[in-house]
Amino acid sequence: MRKSLLIIVLFMPLLAKAQFHMFSKDPIINLENFDNQRVHWGYFLGFNSYDFKFEYKNVGPDVLVNSTIGFNVGLVGNLRLHKHIDLRFEPGLYFNQRNLTFPGIANPVDALREVKSTYLHFPLLVKLSSVRTGNIKPYVVAGVGTALNLASNADAKDDNANNRFRMIKNTNFYELGFGIDLYLQYFKFSPSIRGVFSFNDELIRDNDPNSPWTSNIQSMSTRAIFINFTFH
Template sequence: MAFTYVWNKRNLYRQKITLFGLLALLLLGANTAAVAQKKIKGENKPGYDEKRVHYGFYLALPLTRYNLQHSQWYADQLANADATGEGYITANTKTNIGLYTGLVLNVRMAEYLDLRFVPGVGFYGRPIVFTNTQAEDVEDVQTISSTMVELPLLLKYKAKRRGNFRMYFVGGLKPGIDLGNRKNNPELPDEQLLQVNKFDLAVEYGVGLDIFYPYFKFAPELRFSQGLLNMHQPLNDDAQKYSKSIDRLTNRNISLILFFE
């Protein structure tokens, strides 16, 4: 299946470039903050860590996509196409940019450990590209849009504060509920409809940098999210070839998050 190899190679390079870009933004923000902090003498907000509870808000730009596993029907039609020389349908995912924002409730558990509840609302559009080789390799991009209420519960492990800076790691679980229309486009023919499930659960982990200013704390964070649940909702209709091509869909996000607390 050379076509899937080439496509996956292209997606792999794109993901690496995207990841390096997000890391560069994170390092650039930290470097800019470090330059600004050199102009400020002394330690900002010296009693910040002694407080039990902190509040704030955040803005985030995620790169989002589906991790797609093909169905047995998909494999069978490829095998038949190789044997008979007939056309076939391919299915591959693409990365897209989303947006989410929310609030922060941070509870101090120990000297270097916090519990964070960061509920928010996310807006996503995850494309799946179907190519029909019988129609001269015409691509049909099906974008599944979601408006998600997300409820991440995370543990934050903090390094020792150095002046006005501190590195940290986060990890935990993120339940989500889709409030939007789960059909990609109800005006499409029946054989092209795709649907996803309403509930999701993801594992999240990441790294960030706390930067203390005189009146607030700013923290750029790079966070990875891997869905655990199969979001694909099968449709019991033999005519729906797009849906039959898919066995499993799970969400994948790489997010640059800016916290203000």
């Protein structure tokens, strides 16, 4: 996260200079033919906030989710299909932790579960862009993908009775977002915000069918917000 902040700070003078040109009356057009490339590549750095959506078998107190801010990094492959349509592949590595507090468990140590996640995301997205105005071009993205949770504990025999929270390894999701392409003098900078929603029930139930941690949970699925800063 510190490295990401340092990179952003180092680029601040360039962004300030670009902003002056972008919003001036007659902006200097940067990278005029950049989007004519059939294929181009880039990378992204960013932040994330993961949450869980719970559904329950019986009405009762909800599991409390305390979301933290995580870090993401990845690559971008862009295939131009049309003047305003691109196909994008954005594999990335996402680190995060969610803290769950289970109701009805008196011992605070047993009631709290720290869910550390390391996701490998593989989304395939369609990018729909507006007409470029000067050095600015807004866009929206939508698509589907799959993710591998390297810290799922799916193969562990222990469960919550042994302080082991388990999730499935693979999950599928859909992703929606919007952003803006900023054409700077030497590269294109694209900040964006994304919403990610899992299709799957990701919880592995405890061995005890009457477990105070998992017995009342009908389904548990991930939802998240990503803020990405992409450099092309």
